[in-house]
Amino acid sequence: MKTIRILSGGAAQGLVEALQPSFEASIGCKVDGVFGAVGAMKSRLLAGEPVDILILSRTLIDGLARDGHVVGQSAKDIGAVQTAVAVRSGDPLPAVGSAAELRAALLAADAIHFPDPEQSPAGAQRDDRHARTGGRDGQPADRLHPGHRNPRHPGHRPRGAPAGRLRPGDGL
Secondary structure, eight states: OOEEEEEEEGGGHHHHHHHHHHHHHHHOOEEEEEEEOHHHHHHHHHTTOOOSEEEOOHHHHHHHHHTTSSOGGGOOOOOOOOOOOOOOTTSOOOOOSSHHHHHHHHHHOSOEEEOOTTTOHHHHHHHHHHHHHTSSTTOOGGGEEEOOSOTTSTTOOOTTSOOOOOOTTTTO
């Protein structure tokens, strides 16, 4: 039985796994999926890992096509990924219903944890926005914590650690 190798961002894992049994039964192929941060999947592709289907953000796919690593015309959008804001358990919930409210909540936060810009589109978008606006939205560097897997890195947050605190009205 032929195996179809998939490298995919974690956001598509549920979709792939839901379709896998019927796909395997109707097509007669086994699906071997690897899921994780889209930047890590891109790195695996560039390192020569074999892949038949690549499921990443449109930005990464377009860049890989531009550089000749994938066939650009084969790319099809399959969905959108929602982004959310969370606060520590027990902390008051800030208003984040508008761009101005979100900005105020972020400015008031004592810490902001966000995805690793090297590995996720959300982290990369945050870094891109900061480059365009000339800074990090007034945030002191010690309050910003990009996600890191290395436990010795100052931005590393162990599983179960608080995500950060947003306190409406602080510093406004």
